[in-house]
Amino acid sequence: MNSTFMGIEIGKKGLLAHQQALHVTGHNISNAANEDYSRQRVVITASDPLYVPALNRANQPGNIGQGSEVAMIQRIRDEFIDDRIMVEKQAFGYWKARNDFIYQIEMVYNEPSDQSIRSRLDALWEGFQELSKYPEERSTREVVKEKAIALANEVKYTYGKLYELQKQANRQIGHTVEQINEYAQTIRDLNERILKAEALGDNPNDLKDKRDALIEKLSQLVNINVSRTDKDELIVYIGGENLVQGEVFRPLAAIEDPDNNGMYKVLWKQTLTDVNIQSGELAGLISIRDEVLRQNINDVNAFAINLTDLINEVHRDGFGKNNQTNNNFFKHIAVSDNVEGNFDLNNDGINDVTALFKISGNNKVDASAAIGITGTLTFVKNNALDQEIKINYYATDTLLDVIKRVNDAKIGIVGYINHNSQLAFKATIAQDTDKKNFIIRHLEDSGQLLVGYAGILKESGPQGAFDYRRVDDIRKIIASREHITITPMFNPASYMDIDDAIKYDIDSIAAAKGNDLGGTGDYNTSNGVGDGSNALAMAALKHKHAMVDSNATFNDFYTSLISRIGSQGEEAKDRIASQETLLKNLANLRESVSGINLDEEMANMVQFQHGYNASARVIAMIDRMLETIIKLGQGV
């Protein structure tokens, strides 16, 4: 038998279910502009019917429906799309960080325009040409001086800006690590709340939305993976190690690294082990700071020191209008405070290396004649291993062949024939640490090439070898001190300037060449004030293949630097654009699943409203039925 009031109960259930459905629809509509929100849906199911199959069931057709009830409030979300977005966001973050910085580096170089290192350099070459025409005039000297100062300032400015960018990237790394920790901490807190809510059988949909949004933000910063396999424990990994595991959070830390100029290194705070950072903004920032900016700074340094040294080399042989000679043109500040080049590399207060940048031999050589001697040169490569490299030379080789062999080996030392037809070696940027930039590591010759032929080393064989890891090793070198340049102080671009001798007396600019009278081994008598040939020799350096590594001219070197940064910029720009399109499409895909369509909600609302109205009608209807029965009783 059915109860008399059963209909009212069914009507009430209908009212309640539709009311809740209307509330959820309202929740959806009010979150229509919330990008993190996933649409929710009320799952209305039929209540368990009356009479389970048993012997005591009423003898009538069944089951008898008992109306509806809300089974759950479902969050509609596709986690596979989330994972795709997470991966693409990492790449996006990486390229975004690179793009921002490379754009700024391009602005520093200010190319192609007429205010740049290149235009200043062109102006200096022009200045030397004009000086060569009127060496006796003060005006042309003044012009050369001003052009040189302008170039030096431009180099200093460029270095300063690049260094500023490097520090800025470093600050951003520290900031990003803090942000990662903050997000991870919040994810941990949310994990806790979600776990508790789910334990009570609730659907913490909005908390999950928040957590997913944080994971997405985190994925732009660093390469993360998320494991959702355990329902009760969401795990966030960075490079395979847990950042968050359920309610446990392992923070990162940015620690100053003494091996990298005190720049931040990202470590796990608890174990102080390396973090495997592959992608995301953090990886982008690190690659910008340690690769792109370091390379650019080193290149500007190399540009500065090579220009300084090469112009000085020619300038020192020349004579000023005031008959002065052996003056530098650009200022050279040696890293060591003594003339032997002894220097304290590891900062323990005791000199431990001999730091020489350039050595040219005493003897004039014919570079294109066969050398007629055989032997093996030994160098030490400019990497952390200090590995030995052996280069053989044979009697039929010319010196140019040998130089090419050395330069092609890319071992951090470059040979060339200088303007006085002497063999010269100079050091390049170090591969391991910036502190060892511009230091010649090792020179050794089993035969006579560097010894008797070129006049660089005193003795052949290992006992005559020069090695930078010994102090006072300058005594192994026979070349006169005038032929040796001590390694410059760190970051020569940062203090590039013209020499004081020239700053205070432009007549010291050596436009004239001279003669060596009396065989002193140095030019000691000027050719006369009308001679501009030394200025011409300096102007000719424009076309000298003098820049290290690439064996290019100064202009080539600088141009290739710009072309490199331009290509990097172009790549970053293109990658960003494609990543943006990809992410937009993925966001739309997710939006298609989880987003709110107001028309749809409106239609649902009308539907639920009708359901609600109709349920009320059912109650009214039952009410009238009951009234009929009650009236029937009164009538008797």
Next chain:
Amino acid sequence: MQRVTNQMINNTMIYNLNKHQQEMDKMQDMLATGKNVQFPRDNPVAATNQMLYKTALVEIEQYIKNIDESKSKLSEVDSALQSVIRIFQRLRVLAVQGAHGIYTSFERKEAAATEINQMLEELVNIANIRGATGKPIFGGYQTGTENIPDPFVPIYQTLTAGNQGNAMIGVQYRGNIGKILREVANGEYLDVNVPGNWAFWATNQVLSANKDVSQYRALATQSFKIDGVSIQIAAGDTIDMIVDKINNAGLSVKASIGARNNLVLETTVPHAIWLEDEGSGTFLRDAGMVNPDFPNPPNNIDPTVSISGMSIFDMVIQLRDDLVRGDQELVGGRDLGLIDMALDNVLRHIAQVGAKENRIEELAKRSEYAKSNILDILAKSEGIDFPETIMNFRWLESVHNYALAVGARSIKPTLMDFLR
């Protein structure tokens, strides 16, 4: 079926509008500056090419400046040498007249001597002539310092013959052999001066030392310079080997061993030989050529060396003295011949200067042509195609307008508009 939400429509619209605006911004930048590359990233290849073209342009403009300046330097030399020729034409007339015995009377001799002395002054003035920048043009690198203001210094003496009074008896060259070079193209240097010891020389010079060098052996590897060209000798070289080296050095000087086993140097083109030991070398001193007390040029020839050969001034002075003496035979024979030799030498220099002027003219044309090529290629590389860019801009503009119109319509209607 794919659901489409209001947010998606919104996102897509904003995305597209943004993209158009970005492109319009870039095109506006291009149209406003007329340049297609603002940053290297816009087109790395074009950016680096533009840098190379700009550097090449600066360079070629410098070469053109150098060429123009070289032209005026050469024409200074040219006009100075032309003046010398004019004086020589008059001298020749005097010499021919003297050879015919016109200047026999005392008065006439005196008049001729006075005229020739005036010419000598004029010749020295020309030799010391200063160029546009106020510096002597025939002094090599010696362009007028306080202690040596002029490259040619005349020496006067009171002469009673012909009642000449204070007259020139010689001229010393105190300049040097410096070649003033101009870079007129990449790695191409042109000397734009003629040193005085070449320009104002009349005959070939012969220097014969007065020392037996048959047993000479070089003690050490060393070098010396003749006319500024370095000659290397190795330890143990004999005099014959050294003579060979000099003769194969491509100089206008020939070396030989004289009758007394002495070293003899002779020019093949009239000029004064310039000798110096280089560095610690001592060969020229050992051979008795260079004065050990004054080893540095100029005027460093050992006093024991017998020198023959005359400068233009020596030659004119000799003509004057012969005329005053009334030696018709010498005037008509030797002196007239010498005048012709001197004329030949000056004309040779004028011809050389002319040849250089021609060469430089060609270089100027070549450089101007190269410059216009660079300008052309630079304009092509950095300039934008205005009509094309404007057409693209208009096209983008209309696309943007459509996007706005469509967007406005697609986000407007909702179900709410149709419910009560």
